[in-house]
Amino acid sequence: MKRLSLAFATLLLWGAAACAAAEEAAPAVTARDAPNDAGGAVNVAWEPAAAEKEAAFTGYEVQRRASGEKEFVKVDRTAPGELAFRDEEAEDGVEYEYRVQALAAGEKAVVLGTASAKASGQWFNTARTNALIGVIFVTAVIVFFIYRAKGGAELFVRKIAGLEAVDEAIGRATEMGKPILYVTGLGDASDIATIAAMTILAKVARKTAEYETPLIVPCYDPIVMIVEKEMVKQAYTEAGKPDAFDEDSVFFVTQSQFGYVAAVDGIMLREKPATNFYMGAFYAESLILAETGAETGAIQIAGTDRVTQLPFFITACDYTLMGEELYAATAYLGRDPLFLGSLKGQDWAKGVIMAFLILGTILLIFSTDLGLRFAKLFETAG
Numbered sequence: 001m002k003r004l005s006l007a008f009a010t011l012l013l014w015g016a017a018a019c020a021a022a023e024e025a026a027p028a029v030t031a032r033d034a035p036n037d038a039g040g041a042v043n044v045a046w047e048p049a050a051a052e053k054e055a056a057f058t059g060y061e062v063q064r065r066a067s068g069e070k071e072f073v074k075v076d077r078t079a080p081g082e083l084a085f086r087d088e089e090a091e092d093g094v095e096y097e098y099r100v101q102a103l104a105a106g107e108k109a110v111v112l113g114t115a116s117a118k119a120s121g122q123w124f125n126t127a128r129t130n131a132l133i134g135v136i137f138v139t140a141v142i143v144f145f146i147y148r149a150k151g152g153a154e155l156f157v158r159k160i161a162g163l164e165a166v167d168e169a170i171g172r173a174t175e176m177g178k179p180i181l182y183v184t185g186l187g188d189a190s191d192i193a194t195i196a197a198m199t200i201l202a203k204v205a206r207k208t209a210e211y212e213t214p215l216i217v218p219c220y221d222p223i224v225m226i227v228e229k230e231m232v233k234q235a236y237t238e239a240g241k242p243d244a245f246d247e248d249s250v251f252f253v254t255q256s257q258f259g260y261v262a263a264v265d266g267i268m269l270r271e272k273p274a275t276n277f278y279m280g281a282f283y284a285e286s287l288i289l290a291e292t293g294a295e296t297g298a299i300q301i302a303g304t305d306r307v308t309q310l311p312f313f314i315t316a317c318d319y320t321l322m323g324e325e326l327y328a329a330t331a332y333l334g335r336d337p338l339f340l341g342s343l344k345g346q347d348w349a350k351g352v353i354m355a356f357l358i359l360g361t362i363l364l365i366f367s368t369d370l371g372l373r374f375a376k377l378f379e380t381a382g
Helices: 002-025 126-150 166-176 192-211 222-238 257-271 286-295 307-316 324-334 337-366 368-376
Strands: 029-033 042-046 057-066 073-078 084-087 095-104 110-118 180-185 215-219 250-252 275-281 299-304 319-322
Touching: 029 095, 042 095, 042 110, 057 084, 073 084, 126 337, 166 180, 166 192, 166 275, 166 299, 180 192, 180 257, 192 215, 192 222, 192 275, 192 299, 192 324, 215 222, 215 257, 222 250, 257 286, 275 286, 286 299, 286 307, 299 307, 299 324, 307 319, 319 324, 324 337, 337 368
Parallel strands: 029 110, 180 215, 180 275, 215 250, 275 299, 299 319
Antiparallel strands: 029 042, 042 084, 057 073, 057 095, 095 110
């Protein structure tokens, strides 16, 4: 027992001596690569100088020299109490030596110490781990529902009146022997609303091909016209009637906003289409189009994600797809497992996000401290 006690006491003394030596050996100046950045930055920190409390003390000067250079160059000067500096002009891969001096009026600068570091970029920002977890979660949910849909599972999608009426509107035009007018708005090929409108056009064109109903697609953007022409042609081919496709049914009009509207209104008044579709991005022209179509007596189905234009479509059209209903149309009409699974996965992910928002609100109401801690879990670095 005495030997064990002696050994334990010796171990404690050795540990205390090691800690004291480490404290004495701690550098007064440290330089490290700035974490969680794209590179080009070094963080320099130092211990306060002994003379900082004196009235003559004026601050600190940070100097730097690159590997191979002889002289230090001043890069910054800080006020008393400021014990850190971020060098954002460092080159990646170059080793820099930093020297910090304490300055006092009328006295020679005192060197606190030197430290070396290299700047480099990090492939992952650890401050955004929560964002990574969120992306993985949403992706996993979407993939899960896609596999369920491919496995034959019946995934419920609430009824959307405007999409339920698509078959009826096409059938009405077929019975009356009149064409269908499809307008994809003023967006370009990169606009998500235009992309959604083009995918709906493919479904509509498949139906018009089966019923041999004339289809008119005036285009505002030439790139969109090329894509839409190919999509309609493909739809006719899939319907087994490639010869029924009319190359002139999809055509470019103009990129003048109201010039385009005037041309489309003219088509409505001359051709008297039985059904008008307005899908995509619309602006000030929405009411002009919808009112003209209403005067001709056509069934009108509209859809846009432009909130400011929804009231006009709701007023003048028979059915209106609002916001994300436009994006859901492809899954709704085609029942493709990929689109349907993606739609259900996104809805479930949104439900979880809403649940977290409600939980955070409740915590914030009953305990500000708990609410703020909960909110910090979702903060990401800029």
